[in-house]
Amino acid sequence: MKTFSYVRATDVATAVGAIASEPNAKFIGGGTNLVDLMRERVESPDTVVDISALPLTEVEELPGGGVRVGALTRNSHLAAHPLIRARYPVLSQAILTGASAQLRNMATVGGNLLQRTRCPYFYDDTAACNKREPGAGCDAIGGFTRGHAVLGASEACIATHPSDMCVALAALDATVEVRSVRGTRRVPVDGFHLLPGATPHIETVMAADELVTAVELPASPLAANSRYRKVRDRASYAFALVSVAAALEVTGGAVAGVRLALGGVAAKPWRAREAERVLLGAPATEESFRRAAEAELAPAAAQPHNAFKIELARRTITATLRRLLTDGSAA
């Protein structure tokens, strides 16, 4: 790993001031993604601003029943928090299916939002990658594509977003609070991550000098009846092939409310709005669930090795909704 200047920030104003004044600087929180990428020479900041001591670790109830989560809350602490388990079980489950217990103890909520793709061509600095080096080309296209995107990919990039937590946040309509020397702004999580288009190196709407300070979960009676289901190559500690975050409310046998998001299929957590549209008001039956899943996956396009993901996503959506209908919440 290349050496770098190290700055330890003790308050948010100092942290955003330091990042704004240093060219090629990066924040470090838990370090689980950045240290790995620096060792692999994918990231090589000249300055690292350590934010791990900032007072952004509160999980607090908001007036009206929402919850505000400090960006430096550890993934494990958020998953185990009684408010999250009871009101947003899909979020607890999603976090608990991600990484390992050791990594969840280190990784922060802000870092999880900003983690970078696990595309092997992105990690391999002898491969061409438009994300790592804009304009270099993409060796994943025409390469081994089993883990790659089936929705929202482009001719420049077919990588997927690796997070489980973010899939739940997408289903929950969370808001991300970011701060810089210019002030504070709030971004809906569905608009936070970007599809690759012609600029896959631009992954979020954040500027290089902005810091994630919090995530806010809106109050939602629907969210309490929610689940996360992840399908992967081994039973634990693997990235998703496909995952589904779902919340469901049924009244008089019809779908009165539904939230669906997919992981492992696109460069961002994929909010399944078309499936939600099909389901709303429809009878809460296996047939409706399957029809909604088919509608969502209609625009999907497979790479040579990942056509299985399209049917897997349909089945996982259907199975997750069926489970919510028969067994209820994961809480």
Added chain:
Amino acid sequence: MISVRMRVNGSEVSVALEPQVSLLDLLRGRLGLTGTKRGCDQGACGACTVLADGERINSCLALAVQYEGRDITTIEGLARDGEAHPLQTAFVRNDGLQCGYCTSGQICSAVGMLAEHGAGAPSAVTEHLCSAAALTDAEIRERMSGNLCRCGAYNGIVGAIQEVVGKEAVR
């Protein structure tokens, strides 16, 4: 060079480090605590697991400078008054190892795992997130999935942990 102070296995440590030095390299290279192992060096195998303020972490992905003021426990710090930690004894008795390379990480991880479970933390296989989960074999396997064993001593590892869980339940 950055000066860093922390507690390691109960002793105050004060060192000057380059910022890219991992906690793993500090422990092994500077402090001579070679019980903690380097496996993958990318957070995938768990051989480097240590406890930071009682929580298990991968020391290979930890920059040592970020652990200023923290309390680190490694496999060398688990014994009390010359007596091995109950998990150390149970790993030996249950054949929870063959080559032993992952064992320090497995045992530190198991210490952290039992503390998490004791504090009521659920896992990905917990049936109801808001109810306490009994430490079944399935729960132990899920909670220990961050520690790989290439020899495949998993049955012995689960058995060792179950033995300690059982004794604590009796006590």
